[in-house]
Amino acid sequence: xxxLRVSLAQINPTVGDLAGNxxxxxxxxxxxxxxxxxxxAFPEMAVTGYPPEDLLLKPGFIRDNLEALKAIxxxxxxxxxxxxxxxGEKEIYNAAAVLHDGALxxxxxxxxxxxxxxxDEERYFKKGKEPLIVTLKGIDIGISxxxxxxxxxxxxxxxxxxxxxxxxxxxxxxxxxxxWKVREEMVSSRAADSSVAIAYVNAxxxxxxxxxxxxxxxxxxxxxxxxxxxxxxxxxxxxxxxKGSGVRGKGPGDKTITTVRRIxxxxxxxxxxxxxxxxxxxxxxxxxIEEVYNALVLGTRDYMSKNGxxxxxxxxxxxxxxxxxxxxxxxxxxxxxxxxxxxxSYCTSRESREDxxxxxxxxxxxLLTIHIRDTFESYxxxxxxxxxxxxxxTTEENLQARTRGNIIMALSNKFGWLVLTTGxxxxxxxxxxxxxxxxxxxxxxxxxxxxTMVYELCRYINSIKEREIIPxxxxxxxxxxxxxPNQRDQDTLPPYDVLDSILKGxxxxxxxxxxxVSLGFQVETVRKVIRMVDSSExxxxxxxxxxxxxPRALGKDWRMPITNRYESS
Numbered sequence: 210x211x212x213l214r215v216s217l218a219q220i221n222p223t224v225g226d227l228a229g230n231x232x233x234x235x236x237x238x239x240x241x242x243x244x245x246x247x248x249x250a251f252p253e254m255a256v257t258g259y260p261p262e263d264l265l266l267k268p269g270f271i272r273d274n275l276e277a278l279k280a281i282x283x284x285x286x287x288x289x290x291x292x293x294x295x296x297g298e299k300e301i302y303n304a305a306a307v308l309h310d311g312a313l314x315x316x317x318x319x320x321x322x323x324x325x326x327x328x329d330e331e332r333y334f335k336k337g338k339e340p341l342i343v344t345l346k347g348i349d350i351g352i353s354x355x356x357x358x359x360x361x362x363x364x365x366x367x368x369x370x371x372x373x374x375x376x377x378x379x380x381x382x383x384x385x386x387x388x389w390k391v392r393e394e395m396v397s398s399r400a401a402d403s404s405v406a407i408a409y410v411n412a413x414x415x416x417x418x419x420x421x422x423x424x425x426x427x428x429x430x431x432x433x434x435x436x437x438x439x440x441x442x443x444x445x446x447x448x449x450x451x452k453g454s455g456v457r458g459k460g461p462g463d464k465t466i467t468t469v470r471r472i473x474x475x476x477x478x479x480x481x482x483x484x485x486x487x488x489x490x491x492x493x494x495x496x497x498i499e500e501v502y503n504a505l506v507l508g509t510r511d512y513m514s515k516n517g518x519x520x521x522x523x524x525x526x527x528x529x530x531x532x533x534x535x536x537x538x539x540x541x542x543x544x545x546x547x548x549x550x551x552x553x554s555y556c557t558s559r560e561s562r563e564d565x566x567x568x569x570x571x572x573x574x575x576l577l578t579i580h581i582r583d584t585f586e587s588y589x590x591x592x593x594x595x596x597x598x599x600x601x602x603t604t605e606e607n608l609q610a611r612t613r614g615n616i617i618m619a620l621s622n623k624f625g626w627l628v629l630t631t632g633x634x635x636x637x638x639x640x641x642x643x644x645x646x647x648x649x650x651x652x653x654x655x656x657x658x659x660x661t662m663v664y665e666l667c668r669y670i671n672s673i674k675e676r677e678i679i680p681x682x683x684x685x686x687x688x689x690x691x692x693x694p695n696q697r698d699q700d701t702l703p704p705y706d707v708l709d710s711i712l713k714g715x716x717x718x719x720x721x722x723x724x725x726v727s728l729g730f731q732v733e734t735v736r737k738v739i740r741m742v743d744s745s746e747x748x749x750x751x752x753x754x755x756x757x758x759x760p761r762a763l764g765k766d767w768r769m770p771i772t773n774r775y776e777s778s
Contacts, residue, residue, distance in 0.1 A: 211452040213348045213375060214483060216246035216445055217425045219438050221414030223515050224258030225270075231256065231277045234292060235284045237445060244447045245483040247345060248289040250377045252412035252421075253319075253355050254303060256281070256294040259381035259412060260419075265333040271295055278306055278313075286311045287477055289345055291352060293379050300335045305352050305379055307343050307472070315472040317341040319354040320364050327383055327419060327757070327765040330356075340364045340466060342373050344473045348452055351376040351405070358399055358409070364466070369403035371469040374430075374453035376403075380411040384422040384504055385760045386497050389440065393426060401432030406450045413443055415511030418754050418764045420504045424494075437492045441503040447486060498669045501662065501758050502537075505654060508756035510541035512652050513627060522626035524617050524647070525549035525568060525576065527561030528688065531631040532568045532679050533663055534654045536670050538629055544573040548626060551578045552613045554585055556694045560682065567680045577620075581612045588612065606692035610646025618649055627651045630753050635660035635705060637752060637763055638712050639738060640745025641690075641698070648752055656755025657762040659709040660688070703734050711738045717761040721777045739777050746771045 218237035222230040234251055241249030253259055256277050257270075264270045278294050285308040296304035302318040318337025322330035341352045351368030358365050358378045365376050382392065392409070400407045406429050413423035425438035427448045438446045495503065513521065521538050525531045531549075538547045551565045562578075569576035588608055589596075596604075621628045628650030632642045634657050642648050655663065667679040688698040688705075702708055711730055714720040715738070725735045746769050757764060 211347055212449045213346060213350070213452070214245055214247045214447065214449050215375070215377070215408045215427070216241040216244055216249040216447040217408055217410035217427070217438065218249055218251045219410060219413050219423045219425045219442075219444050219446065220252065220255065221421075221443050221511070222252070222255050222258040222412065223414075224261050224416055225264060226258065227256065227273050227277045230258060231280055234281050234290075238281070238284050238288060238290055240445050241290075241447070242288050243484075244445070244486070246288060246447060248291065248350070248377070250291040250379055250408060250410045251293055252410055253293040253305075253379045253381040254295065255292055255379075255412070258416065259293075259421075260327075260329070260416070261295075262329070265295065265301060268298070271298060271301060282306075282308045282313055283311060285309065289474060291377050291379060293354070293381075297335070301333065302337055303330060303334045303354060304337075305354055307341075307352065307474075309345075309474045310477050314474055315341060315343055315352075315470070317352040317354065319357060320466075321356040321360055323356045326761070340368045340371070340469045342368055342371060342469055342471050344471070346476075348375060349373045353378045355380040355382060358407075359395060361399070361402065365399055365405070365407070366403050367466050367469060369405040373405055375450055376405050376407045378407060378409045380409060381421055382411050383757065384420040384500075385762075386501050386504075386758055389422065389424045389494055389500070392424070393434070396426060397428050397432040397434070400428040400430060404430050404453075406430050406435075406453070408448070408450070410446075411438075413441060413507075415508040415515070415756070417512070418757050418762065420508045420756060420758070422500070422504065437494075439492050440495055440500060441507045449483075449486065498662075498665050501658070502666055502669055504758055505537050505658070505666075505756055506540045509537055509629070509652070509654055513542060518625075518627040518651075520546045520548065520624070520626045521629050522617060522620050522624075523547065523549045523629050523631065524613055525551050525565045526631075527551070527558075527564035527568075527683070529663055529667060529679070529683050530633055530655065532564075532683050533667050533670075534629050534631045535568060535572055535574065536667075536678055537654055539572045539574060547572070547574045548620075549574055549576050550617060550620060551576055552581050552616060553578070554609045554612075554692075555582050556692065556696075560686065564680055564683050564686075568678075568683065571676075571678050571680070579616055581609065581616065584612050584616075585609055606690075607643045607646055609692050610643035610690075614643070614646045614649035621651070629654050630656075632656060632752075633658050633660050633663050634759070634763065635702075635708055635712060637749060638716060638745070639702065639708070639741035640748050641702060641741075642748065644748050644751060648748070650753050653753040653755030656752065656764070657758045659712065659759075660705040661709045703738065707734065708738060711735055712742070715739055715742060715777075716763070716767070717759060723778060743769075743773065743777075746773070
């Protein structure tokens with residue numbers, strides 16, 4: 210039976226690294242050739258990296274991306290490759306090049322442009338107008354890009370109705386927890402509804418706030434999974450897809466699409482016999498906590514390496530958030546590249562010191578101890594006259610945090626260490642953080658991790674390491690900023706299980722006060738939380754970028770005005 214061998218190159222491109230991305234693409238084309246692939250597919254905009262944002266407004270960037278594609282084209286002798294790039298000049302398109310035996314045989318232009326959440330594609334790209342089918346070895350292959358496949362009557366259905374037996378869909382689909390399941394259900398449904406095999410390749414890697422988790426996959430014509438790629442790793446997934454029986458998609462299709470372009474690819478004379486595919490074990494999707502942990506590790510590693518940082522510094526307080534960030538940093542870049550600083554003040558407890566020391570010892574990382582009491586007292590002395598007659602308040606508390614911020618940034622400045630901040634999503638949502646204090650730093654690792662999930666992640670780390678990395682004393686003590694004696698987070702905030710549930714409803718699900726109260730929360734608590742969220746936008750706008758792991762993070766997909774008098778109801 211006639212078959213098509215498809216390789217999905219799940220690679221980690223870097224935005225703007227045209228030379229590095231080109232080299233990687235060529236390496237994987239060679240791997241595909243070694244595995245006997247007829248066609249090897251790469252992620253969306255693999256040449257440029259995704260998303261390149263306003264680099265797309267630079268004419269030189271577009272020209273250089275086209276030159277890179279030419280270099281890749283030369284390396285496709287004896288094989289076919291589908292490569293994501295930017296097409297056009299004055300008007301540009303998110304496109305897929307079909308490179309065949311050393312020639313550019315066809316270009317598909319993305320037809321459905323996402324313009325929601327973290328996406329801004331309509332800012333940059335024109336929409337493509339024609340589905341594309343290429344014929345290789347007598348098998349019709351439809352080409353599509355990411356968003357195109359999410360529409361039941363879109364290009365995938367149209368190409369299937371026009372005779373495609375296989376769809377290659379190239380993606381740069383950002384991660385949030387459980388999204389792999391949403392993707393699989395959608396692709397399975399699309400394959401079954403259209404009676405077409407679908408090979409879905411996704412990028413992997415970190416890009417600023419976004420993580421791409423890979424998890425490429427192939428589904429047969431009945432919607433059954435044939436192969437699944439790993440999450441958060443580069444790899445090549447190779448499968449054989451048999452020629453179909455001629456059954457085509459049965460849906461109505463998008464009535465606005467009236468033509469399908471067809472390209473017949475010439476036979477390649479030098480094709481050798483297929484090598485035997487090595488058996489690969491079934492890839493089991495990760496649990497929610499496992500995938501979040503892996504995303505945080507990959508995001509930290511890639512942010513540092515892609516921006517030229519080799520070492521990190523973390524203010525280790527003895528609390529759970531900084532312990533988690535330290536553990537993630539060690540996993541991402543190695544214990545030798547992580548330094549921590551314990552910065553005690555007059556109200557820092559002995560327990561905090563002991564816990565910080567234990568965390569550092571368990572992780573095998575260096576711990577600096579720098580007392581801030583004298584510096585803090587010096588600030589108070591300098592401000593004594595102007596503060597005369599005004600009672601102490603949160604100003605003096607925040608002054609301690611800002612003293613720590615100055616010191617941690619001085620260490621960064623002196624030694625070139627990237628400061629990893631330790632604030633979680635619960636705190637950042639309600640503004641329970643000090644601007645220019647504990648918010649000072651270059652990358653906010655757990656910025657999108659709710660406090661309740663922080664505890665789950667710490668216990669997960671202990672379980673996979675099979676020893677106590679995060680001490681039980683850290684896991685069980687009451688959270689505190691320790692900016693005044695006997696201070697506890699719960700003095701200011703609702704219990705974290707309540708707070709996180711309200712925040713999820715308000716931020717991720719756009720629920721208002723009435724809806725949240727109907728779920729059983731006290732109206733006074735809901736009003737207080739929403740008021741704190743809305744009034745803290747100015748802080749979040751000045752916060753370090755952090756890794757998106759929830760469906761709606763406080764970053765690229767949270768765009769609230771700072772000046773805002775609207776009150777939720």
